[in-house]
Amino acid sequence: MDLPVIDLLVFIIYLAAILFFGISFYFKKGRTTDDYMVGGQKLPSWAIGMSIFATFVSSISFLALPGKAYLSNWNSFVFSLSIPFAALVAVKFFVPLYRSIQSQSAYYYLEERFGSWARNYASICYLLTQLARMGTILYLLALPTNALLGWDISSIIIFTGVFVIIYAAMGGIEAVIWTDAIQGIVLISGALACLVIILISMPDGPGQIIEVGQEFDKFSLGSFGADLTRETFWVIFIYGLFINLQNFGIDQNYVQRYMSARTEKEAKKSTWMGSLLYIPVSLLFFMIGTALFAYYYVQPGLLPENLQDITEADRIFPYFIVTELPKGITGLLIASIFAAGMSTISTSINSSSTVILTDFFKTYSKRKVSSKTEFRVLATAGVIMGVLSILVSLAMTSVKSALDAWWALSSVFSGGVLGLFLLGFFSRKIKQIEAGIAVIIGILVIAWMSMTPVFLTSDEWISFRNPLHTNLTIVIGTTVIFLTGFLLHLLSRGKNKALN
Incomplete structure (x- = not known):
């Protein structure tokens, strides 16, 4: 034109x-x-x-x-x-x-x-x-x-x-x-x-x-x-x-x-x-x-x-x-x-x-x-x-599917970092190992939520797909990292008290 x-x-x-x-x-x-x-x-x-x-x-x-x-x-x-x-x-x-x-x-x-x-x-x-x-x-x-x-x-x-x-x-x-x-x-x-x-x-x-x-x-x-x-x-x-x-x-x-x-x-x-x-x-x-x-x-x-x-x-x-x-x-x-x-x-x-x-x-x-x-x-x-x-x-x-793949990866990256940041910002007692494990678990959750709707499209996989709206991926993933870090810290502190 x-x-x-x-x-x-x-x-x-x-x-x-x-x-x-x-x-x-x-x-x-x-x-x-x-x-x-x-x-x-x-x-x-x-x-x-x-x-x-x-x-x-x-x-x-x-x-x-x-x-x-x-x-x-x-x-x-x-x-x-x-x-x-x-x-x-x-x-x-x-x-x-x-x-x-x-x-x-x-x-x-x-x-x-x-x-x-x-x-x-x-x-x-x-x-x-x-x-x-x-x-x-x-x-x-x-x-x-x-x-x-x-x-x-x-x-x-x-x-x-x-x-x-x-x-x-x-x-x-x-x-x-x-x-x-x-x-x-x-x-x-x-x-x-x-x-x-x-x-x-x-x-x-x-x-x-x-x-x-x-x-x-x-x-x-x-x-x-x-x-x-x-x-x-x-x-x-x-x-x-x-x-x-x-x-x-x-x-x-x-x-x-x-x-x-x-x-x-x-x-x-x-x-x-x-x-x-x-x-x-x-x-x-x-x-x-x-x-x-x-x-x-x-x-x-x-x-x-x-x-x-x-x-x-x-x-x-x-x-x-x-x-x-x-x-x-x-x-x-x-x-x-x-x-x-x-x-x-x-x-x-x-x-x-x-x-x-x-x-x-x-x-x-x-x-x-x-x-x-x-x-x-x-x-x-x-x-x-x-x-x-x-x-x-x-x-x-x-490769038009690259759009969905890139956005899914972006969700994985950003969700994990935000959860880690909030974990460090709101608690000075969380240890490195606890934060690392929390991030790994959170990323796995985010990857499952963002990737399964894209790659598991057949009906036999429906029970394994994320049931929530895709917009909630970063919400759930970040929350999982935040809560997991605190939970691991509480368990570690409780174990130390028991040993003492």
């Missing part, structure tokens, strides 16, 4: 501006590795807050949330409602903790509690999770871009990956945060423009969206029942709470932002800003999805036959962007989609290179490392992680 020249110009100018702006930080005089990893702890809270928000919102959110609202209702919005509770825990416990340990790595704390094995385990899990994350986002970003621009999917993946690698690897956290701030503004502007255009395009006015939405129960937040096998309100809320505790508590992406602020107070302010901003913006995406449903319901002739099927919900928003938006606005929306994807990928590249330097290179280097060497390691690590994520994404173009 050929874009009008003005839309293509808007898109190209935006990408070029982001690239040159990000690279400009590389040429900053007197730049240190501290600047590269935490911005010299002098970045303003509003920019960090926008960066946290942009990290929350990927291209998946930009396209999948309207798709979900179009297909069903606002049940998934409940995820956003859990964010303030996780943010409260973050500003009360996580931000002060990480600001006090004086390390750029989120996993230094685990080494202090349980030894080097815990730090290595968490760091490796984080890097593998980031590869899955970046590869998935690159792949899913390429699908709508292919529909919007008609470009080859593999070419889009390579182009986007190389583009982000250049400014993220060269510019460091300063480039990431400032470009995130710009991209967050572009993203919000594009989504707002889209909703306004739908509202004024309704044949009987904006109120028609509410009427159609109520008729089809589009504003429902889901069942409030206790069924743990379906996406009820409570299943999504609890899942969101644990996922966001993971984000705020153990995700290097967020921890580096805590460290980038001038003071602890500003770090807390940016955490509140970034997390709370996501709630109305995610609501905006859901409203777009419902508005699109109403728009095409009252004007079914506007949809081509291949999109009449409700299961094609994820393709509706891209189609609307290309066919219904005014010239120039289409280019802005495509730029917004790229902005959402690039902000997440650039964050992962920067945080991964920081983990590689602090948790592996500097920890195991037997000689004093110069600042020049640190810079070289950071840049090289960023490029390597970026290239690997491109390869992961390219693999997904031919």
Whole structure:
């Protein structure tokens, strides 16, 4: 599909501006590795807050949330409602903790509690999770871009990956945060423009969206029942709470932002800003999805036959962007989609290179490392992680089941680390061996819950499959690790008392 020249110009100018702006930080005089990893702890809270928000919102959110609202209702919005509770825990416990340990790595704390094995385990899990994350986002970003621009999917993946690698690897956290701030503004502007255009395009006015939405129960937040096998309100809320505790508590992406602020107070302010901003913006995406449903319901002739099927919900928003938006606005929306994807990928590249330097290179280097060497390691690590994520994404173009496999592995990694962190944070008495056994048991539970629905598909295996909703995997796995660690400690203490 050929874009009008003005839309293509808007898109190209935006990408070029982001690239040159990000690279400009590389040429900053007197730049240190501290600047590269935490911005010299002098970045303003509003920019960090926008960066946290942009990290929350990927291209998946930009396209999948309207798709979900179009297909069903606002049940998934409940995820956003859990964010303030996780943010409260973050500003009360996580931000002060990480600001006090004086390390750029989120996993230094685990080494202090349980030894080097815990730090290595968490760091490796984080890097593998980031590869899955970046590869998935690159792949899913390429699908709508292919529909919007008609470009080859593999070419889009390579182009986007190389583009982000250049400014993220060269510019460091300063480039990431400032470009995130710009991209967050572009993203919000594009989504707002889209909703306004739908509202004024309704044949009987904006109120028609509410009427159609109520008729089809589009504003429902889901069942409030206790069924743990379906996406009820409570299943999504609890899942969101644990996922966001993971984000705020153990995700290097967020921890580096805590460290980038001038003071602890500003770090807390940016955490509140970034997390709370996501709630109305995610609501905006859901409203777009419902508005699109109403728009095409009252004007079914506007949809081509291949999109009449409700299961094609994820393709509706891209189609609307290309066919219904005014010239120039289409280019802005495509730029917004790229902005959402690039902000997440650039964050992962920067945080991964920081983990590689602090948790592996500097920890195991037997000689004093110069600042020049640190810079070289950071840049090289960023490029390597970026290239690997491109390869992961390219693999997904031919092996579609890789998506489910990667997400299942991500669940295994993140659940185990979150449980270990909470175990160390809430008890100073848990021993290394007790924590290690708890993690092993927890990972086995998480692997069973996440893998069996994917690989045990025949009826004779039904009794061995996880009966709970897949969103509860991280909840159950984390809880198992936490409780197992305490139980082992109590048993050990009881045994010692008996021997005495």
